Structure formats: structure tokens, C-alpha cells
Amino acid sequence: MNTDNMRERAVAVSVVVPVYNVEKYIERCLDSLVRQNFGYKYEIIIVNDGTKDNSMTIADRFASKYDFIRIITQQNAGLSAARNTGLANARGEYIAFVDSDDFVSPFYISEMYTLAVKNNADIVQCRYCNYFEKSDRSINVLLSHRNGVIGGKKAFEKLISDVSVRNYAWNKMYRRSLFSDNNISYPVGKCFEDVITTPRLFACAENVAFTRKVLYSYAHRPDSITGLAGRKMVDSYLEAYLILSEYLAENGIYYSCRTRISVMTLKVLITLYGMIARQYMAGKGNGGSYISDCREVRNTVKKQLRLLSPAYLKRAQKKQLSKTN
Structure with a gap:
């Protein structure tokens, strides 16, 4: 042929x-x-x-x-x-x-x-x-x-x-x-x-x-998955980025991309704050206040970033080196 x-x-x-x-x-x-x-x-x-x-x-x-x-x-x-x-x-x-x-x-x-x-x-x-x-x-x-x-x-x-x-x-x-x-x-x-x-x-x-x-x-469109601003969407968005940050750390990627990850983290927080705001505007608040919900999300992100401390990064780098040797 x-x-x-x-x-x-x-x-x-x-x-x-x-x-x-x-x-x-x-x-x-x-x-x-x-x-x-x-x-x-x-x-x-x-x-x-x-x-x-x-x-x-x-x-x-x-x-x-x-x-x-x-x-x-x-x-x-x-x-x-x-x-x-x-x-x-x-x-x-x-x-x-x-x-x-x-x-x-x-x-x-x-x-x-x-x-x-x-x-x-x-x-x-x-x-x-x-x-x-x-x-x-x-x-x-x-x-x-x-x-x-x-x-x-x-x-x-x-x-x-x-x-x-x-x-x-x-x-x-x-x-x-x-x-x-x-x-x-x-x-x-x-x-x-x-x-x-x-x-x-x-x-x-x-x-x-x-x-x-x-x-x-x-x-x-208002009825799309991302158009719904319920608490489940907020938690799902946060979870996705926490999974991504774990992947970056486990593969020794975080350290070389730390500046870009700082930009990503800021963008994630701004997006989450916006999602929470839409949640409260739609009358679907989490039972607390907008400020308290934003603070909770921010603390969760900060806690995750602590896993990417210098000590953790050194372990991740050693792990990456062991894979290449």
C-alpha cells in the first residue's frame, strides 16, 4: 500500500x-x-x-x-x-x-x-x-x-x-x-x-x-459546573490545587518553579475569594461569614505551602536525584 x-x-x-x-x-x-x-x-x-x-x-x-x-x-x-x-x-x-x-x-x-x-x-x-x-x-x-x-x-x-x-x-x-x-x-x-x-x-x-x-x-452559562458557586465547588477547586502542589513537591519541581507557583497561589486565592463571594450573593453561604470562610481557605493554602518548606524540598530533591541515579 x-x-x-x-x-x-x-x-x-x-x-x-x-x-x-x-x-x-x-x-x-x-x-x-x-x-x-x-x-x-x-x-x-x-x-x-x-x-x-x-x-x-x-x-x-x-x-x-x-x-x-x-x-x-x-x-x-x-x-x-x-x-x-x-x-x-x-x-x-x-x-x-x-x-x-x-x-x-x-x-x-x-x-x-x-x-x-x-x-x-x-x-x-x-x-x-x-x-x-x-x-x-x-x-x-x-x-x-x-x-x-x-x-x-x-x-x-x-x-x-x-x-x-x-x-x-x-x-x-x-x-x-x-x-x-x-x-x-x-x-x-x-x-x-x-x-x-x-x-x-x-x-x-x-x-x-x-x-x-x-x-x-x-x-x-449559568447552569454549567463552573457557573455554580456552591460550597462543593469551592472545596473541589481548592482540593485540585492541593493535589497539584503535592505533585510538584513529590517530583522535586516546586523549588525550580517557586516564583511561578507564588503567582499561581495568589491567583488561586483570588479565585477562591470570588467563588465564596458568589456563594454568599446567591444565598448559599457556609453558615459563617464571608470573611471567616476566606480566612479558612487562606489558612488551608498556607498549611499546604508549609509542606513545601526548605526541609521538605531537600527531601524531595534527594528523592528526585535518587531516581535519576
Whole structure:
């Protein structure tokens, strides 16, 4: 078989779309994905995570029309489990995750894949815009990375501060083997799973490519997981960053990235304070006061940072050295 035929038959990119109760938005998402201006073979894997509304009626209609759409059904287990199911069934050299209430540019796959192949990149990240459902308006994200390619270590350091390089799963394309070769998956049962998983992927990448083209639209809607400001969301966000800080310490990474981690910590606290404020404004306070809740969160973060004291760091560094010797 000649190379051209092999390339035509091989799946270049797998796009995983987890679906759970998004009947108002899924048609817009899938419509954007089937209209891709891409010259290679790609597949769309819809993971039905036990949806209870009419989302799958819409998805079935698309699947019957387009033979590159596959539907996999599972009992409701959450976003992480749905992404893992998509990963396990993907055939593409590269993989991307698109949330079912978001939508993408017609050049989303082609721009990302071209950059990946051209630069032998393990990860590609694009710029995104925030789309607001109520006003039907989009605003491009202001803080963004530059065009170009950088080494995985440098990209990882930028990711830690979570400013120009964000930890979102959805505005990126990954070499699929990055997950399988390094035994990386999304933590089932955890919210803010991107915070836990994306740094691990960046830590294993050799090259990361960036484009400032706006290719992904992130939808803000009041009934989304991140739109709910209950105490559970506050605790879940805090837990995700505590897990990340433990990972950094255990792998001897904290010391070399301590300045960026200081920026990350400040950003985390500001975000938590904002979440707690929305919680009280919505009448879902924790039974105390806004100030006391903020103080509790701050003390928890400080306690975690004590684990990253010089003595702890020396032990982590020794552990890292023993692994390399």
C-alpha cells in the first residue's frame, strides 16, 4: 500500500465530546465540528455520559448523517470518566477535547494539526474567546501566549502560573501517546480535573506549539459546573490545587518553579475569594461569614505551602536525584 493511501485511511485526529444534559447547545457544537476545513481523516467520538434529556436524539441525527461520528454510551460517571472513555476508544494520532456546550472555528482542527506535525509538537494550544449565552457576545481572551514553539520544560513552567498558558483541557490538541506512554488519565470523581491532569501532560511533553489564532469559543452559562458557586465547588477547586502542589513537591519541581507557583497561589486565592463571594450573593453561604470562610481557605493554602518548606524540598530533591541515579 502506498504512503498516500495509508495517510488517507489513517485517522489523524480524534475529537472527544462528552455529553450530559446539553440539548440546548449540542447541535451548535456538533455543527461546528462537522464543518471542519481539514484535508485528512478525523473522527468525532461522542461519549453519552448517561444524559437524561434529548441530547442524544440530536447526536443520533448527526451520527446517521456523518460516518466519522461514533457514539459510545456509559452510565453517568462524570466528565473525567467520559474523557477517559473517549481516550480509550480514540484512533487518531492526535486527540482533542471539546465540551459539548462550546464550539470551534472551521479551521480549529487544521490549524492545530498542521502546527503539531510541522513542529513535531506533543501539545498545541490555541487562543480562545469567552462566549456569553445571555448577551450572545464573544470577547477574546486578552492575556495570551505568543506564536511559536518552546520546549516542554519551559512550557510547563509557564503553565504553572496559569496566566498566558492555561490548564484547560479544551483549547489544546495532544499527541495521543502522551497519555498512554505516561499512564495519564483524568481523575474520576474530581471537579477541576484539568488542574490535576494538564500539568502532568506538559511535564511529559518535549515540544509545545502555540498559535494566537482564536479557534475555540468557551461558552459561559449559568447552569454549567463552573457557573455554580456552591460550597462543593469551592472545596473541589481548592482540593485540585492541593493535589497539584503535592505533585510538584513529590517530583522535586516546586523549588525550580517557586516564583511561578507564588503567582499561581495568589491567583488561586483570588479565585477562591470570588467563588465564596458568589456563594454568599446567591444565598448559599457556609453558615459563617464571608470573611471567616476566606480566612479558612487562606489558612488551608498556607498549611499546604508549609509542606513545601526548605526541609521538605531537600527531601524531595534527594528523592528526585535518587531516581535519576
